[in-house]
Amino acid sequence: METEFIQPIARPQKPSGKREQTKAQNRHTILEAARTVFADLGYGATTVRDIIRATPLASGTFYNYFKSKEEVFQAIQDESALRIRPRLREERAKARTVEEFISGTFRTFFEYVASDQSNFHAIRRNTDTLRVRMDTVEIIAGFEELREDLEAAIAKGLFPPVDADFLMAAIVGVAFELAERMLRREIVDTNAAAEFAIALFMGGVRALPNLPTLRGGDEDGAG
Amino acid sequence: METEFIQPIARPQKPSGKREQTKAQNRHTILEAARTVFADLGYGATTVRDIIRATPLASGTFYNYFKSKEEVFQAIQDESALRIRPRLREERAKARTVEEFISGTFRTFFEYVASDQSNFHAIRRNTDTLRVRMDTVEIIAGFEELREDLEAAIAKGLFPPVDADFLMAAIVGVAFELAERMLRREIVDTNAAAEFAIALFMGGVRALPNLPTLRGGDEDGAG
DNA sequence: TGAAAAGTTGACGGCGCGTCACGCTTGGTT
DNA sequence: AACCAAGCGTGACGCGCCGTCAACTTTTCA
Numbered sequence: 001m002e003t004e005f006i007q008p009i010a011r012p013q014k015p016s017g018k019r020e021q022t023k024a025q026n027r028h029t030i031l032e033a034a035r036t037v038f039a040d041l042g043y044g045a046t047t048v049r050d051i052i053r054a055t056p057l058a059s060g061t062f063y064n065y066f067k068s069k070e071e072v073f074q075a076i077q078d079e080s081a082l083r084i085r086p087r088l089r090e091e092r093a094k095a096r097t098v099e100e101f102i103s104g105t106f107r108t109f110f111e112y113v114a115s116d117q118s119n120f121h122a123i124r125r126n127t128d129t130l131r132v133r134m135d136t137v138e139i140i141a142g143f144e145e146l147r148e149d150l151e152a153a154i155a156k157g158l159f160p161p162v163d164a165d166f167l168m169a170a171i172v173g174v175a176f177e178l179a180e181r182m183l184r185r186e187i188v189d190t191n192a193a194a195e196f197a198i199a200l201f202m203g204g205v206r207a208l209p210n211l212p213t214l215r216g217g218d219e220d221g222a223g
Numbered sequence: 224m225e226t227e228f229i230q231p232i233a234r235p236q237k238p239s240g241k242r243e244q245t246k247a248q249n250r251h252t253i254l255e256a257a258r259t260v261f262a263d264l265g266y267g268a269t270t271v272r273d274i275i276r277a278t279p280l281a282s283g284t285f286y287n288y289f290k291s292k293e294e295v296f297q298a299i300q301d302e303s304a305l306r307i308r309p310r311l312r313e314e315r316a317k318a319r320t321v322e323e324f325i326s327g328t329f330r331t332f333f334e335y336v337a338s339d340q341s342n343f344h345a346i347r348r349n350t351d352t353l354r355v356r357m358d359t360v361e362i363i364a365g366f367e368e369l370r371e372d373l374e375a376a377i378a379k380g381l382f383p384p385v386d387a388d389f390l391m392a393a394i395v396g397v398a399f400e401l402a403e404r405m406l407r408r409e410i411v412d413t414n415a416a417a418e419f420a421i422a423l424f425m426g427g428v429r430a431l432p433n434l435p436t437l438r439g440g441d442e443d444g445a446g
Numbered sequence: 447t448g449a450a451a452a453g454t455t456g457a458c459g460g461c462g463c464g465t466c467a468c469g470c471t472t473g474g475t476t
Numbered sequence: 477a478a479c480c481a482a483g484c485g486t487g488a489c490g491c492g493c494c495g496t497c498a499a500c501t502t503t504t505c506a
Contacts, residue, residue: 134354165414204422
């Protein structure tokens with residue numbers, strides 16, 4: 001047997017040595033600089049060098065933490081996703097009606113977007129009008145959580161039987177596109193955006209099962 | 224008015240000299256190469272040099288036609304937009320009911336997307352999972368046409384009075400996001416996607432005016 | 447036919463890229 | 477305290493992409 005990996009009794013608490021501290025600090029410095037630069041130049045126009053320059057670190061150090069600007073962006077997006085996902089999940093878990101489900105989802109999302117505008121600036125302010133959306137691991141997981149919750153709600157009889165995959169996609173599409181419009185207006189009115197989306201889906205969900213050639217739940221529908 | 228622009232008698236027919244011919248040919252060569260390369264490497268990973276290499280031309284020649292890969296992409300997107308916009312406009316113009324309006328829009332869009340998959344490949348096949356949407360002049364014009372048509376339909380009493388800007392955004396969001404899902408499935412079923420979207424909006428539009436704190440049409444409502 | 451206009455070419459300086467040999471800092475051992 | 481090995485920061489380097497431009501070729505027109 002080669003390396004045994006014997007734990008020296010136990011090590012549940014953070015080592016928190018100088019080393020770990022600097023590492024966390026550097027990572028944070030880079031992410032913070034990246035946020036600024038992305039917001040400033042837009043994702044497309046930003047180079048790794050721009051991020052490094054906005055930092056007291058050397059170029060080699062950057063690459064100890066991230067492989068590319070894509071990975072930095074991904075980390076930033078993941079952070080956002082991890083912040084909002086539990087809130088969305090909780091809203092949907094405690095929903096007792098369709099209205100609560102839909103309403104909780106959209107209100108939470110738009111309020112988060114409004115409070116985190118810097119991230120969305122980076123997506124929009126780009127050379128010409130290139131819009132960028134990075135579906136990171138955590139973001140995709142968020143989408144799939146939504147789909148699972150929809151499927152569970154359908155199984156419970158809360159929702160009528162519809163194609164959960166398409167419904168998830170529609171919710172995501174409306175959420176992002178309305179968020180975009182919402183931020184573009186002079187007064188950012190999360191309430192107006194949320195109420196619009198909620199009304200749309202409340203009416204839509206009722207109408208959806210009446211599809212003439214309905215074949216909803218073909219794909220993984222486990223009854 | 225300063226410059227008078229006196230036409231030298233008339234010049235309605237194409238000059239069609241050798242020069243013009245080569246120019247059109249070169250432009251076409253570059254766009255065709257770019258389509259291939261974008262589809263192959265994804266938009267993000269593609270460099271101008273990659274496009275040039277897929278071409279018998281010299282690097283300097285490329286820059287006689289386009290400033291950057293962004294501009295090439297824009298040209299490709301604009302071509303698509305110009306192809307589909309008249310069809311969408313026609314569908315909506317001849318609509319006598321809300322159903323015809325919504326249905327014509329989505330069916331036309333999804334059928335176009337299915338017939339033009341190469342463009343959408345370029346958007347999706349990207350380093351990691353970066354998704355890119357370029358809102359070019361022509362695409363934005365298409366969005367605004369939709370909003371105008373919605374406003375006209377509301378004025379005519381065809382649609383109930385809703386926030387046309389948000390409704391346009393919601394339609395766009397659902398259209399693009401469902402298109403994405405549709406293409407991802409094994410069998411590309413434009414009908415299924417269209418029927419889902421149509422049912423969603425048919426129900427939604429009916430529900431929308433019942434917004435509790437409705438203030439629809441605040442912005443440019445010349446109703 | 448001649449020559450100006452238009453367009454093509456590819457080599458070039460500039461710069462962003464990711465790497466790596468070097469040296470300092472840290473944490474553990476005696 | 478002294479030492480050492482491992483870990484990490486550093487920045488110069490070679491590579492390839494960027495957009496330009498002076499020289500050259502083709503087209504147009506008188």
